[in-house]
């Protein structure tokens with residue numbers, strides 16, 4: 187198909203009748219099938235899923251062992267309400283997840299998605315405080331920018347005005363501290379000094395709010411949608427733990443995007459041996475085969491809550507046998523395929539390639555990330571990180587140019603305190619191989635070439 191024919195086909199799709207309430211007027215082609223890192227549409231186009239959907243399909247598309255395990259479960263029982271029955275897949279999955287959690291986080295609470303996992307963490311923290319005589323604690327400090335989900339409770343701890351502003355009157359606003367974007371800072375400090383400085387901002391915020399009112403601090407150990415794979419300096423993590431301990435504040439690691447091997451370790455926090463009090467998981471645990479998420483916490487938090495009569499929380503589909511069977515098979519496949527080590531190795535390669543592209547296209551700056559969660563900013567000036575004008579709609583144009591060429595990437599414009607900036611994330615399934623990384627990078631390079639020409643962005647000679 188020529189480019190002209192493709193855009194004609196895309197035009198026709200815009201007018202295909204539909205009763206679906208799509209998010210925007212933008213229409214997309216109908217999906218037909220998918221396998222590994224590739225997806226094919228009904229009209230025969232092939233895409234590389236360079237973002238694993240929304241950083242979901244860690245184990246890759248069409249994994250036969252996961253599908254067979256789900257079929258076996260479908261033939262037995264698909265739903266058994268948790269107040270009526272226990273089920274084996276959920277039991278087994280909880281044991282497996284617990285074995286992979288840091289410290290004593292061996293109580294696993296299942297949900298159906300990331301926002302639900304975050305809501306669960308927030309509610310467990312609060313109920314724990316209430317039943318242990320700390321009812322004054324309710325504030326959850328978050329970071330700016332950050333993303334923790336689309337429900338009202340998750341938005342309350344999310345730092346992205348583009349997503350929260352409209353709903354502000356309905357949201358109980360929570361305090362925030364700046365995300366540790368140390369790579370942007372222009373001062374005389376070392377990265378490690380900057381890491382401590384950002385962590386110390388948490389202590390300052392706790393003191394300003396009144397330590398007795400602060401319940402928890404929630405953070406993505408490696409940034410996701412809002413900060414495009416932001417990696418804090420090493421010094422940040424131990425200092426954050428220290429500060430939380432000093433004031434009796436719970437540390438919640440939102441590993442919805444970074445968990446299940448995405449960053450080359452089972453959890454993002456494992457790179458630093460982190461010991462959070464609560465971990466949230468989703469995305470990669472169901473890997474797109476079934477809606478699934480989880481919250482991991484220790485007995486220290488769970489026991490007093492159960493002793494008080496039980497956790498006042500839950501979702502109808504939570505821990506259903508079909509999703510649990512899918513999650514169990516996904517985790518077994520992640521191990522069998524060595525997907526986490528592969529993510530680490532292919533991530534190095536992909537990051538090096540993106541660094542190469544940033545030398546050729548200086549509007550790509552601050553290449554960062556770990557494993558197969560690699561990100562960068564799209565900027566007007568790579569030294570000052572001055573953002574590109576909104577009118578250029580750079581993030582959308584980059585998405586479109588890649589999409590037209592059969593590559594899906596993740597790109598957003600995030601609105602923070604007076605700054606708006608475009609970013610891009612590359613996050614293919616963890617089973618990608620060397621040649622496929624090359625294929626992705628070639629398409630991205632071609633798209634960037636056109637983007638630079640169209641938007642009159644600089645290109646190195």
Ligand SMILES: Cc1ncc(COP(=O)(O)O)c(C=O)c1O
Nearest residue numbers: 299300301333334335410442443
């Ligand atoms: C860190 C993080 N937390 C929570 C969520 C919300 O997950 P979901 O969209 O499954 O509700 C996301 C989704 O992108 C996320 O990246």
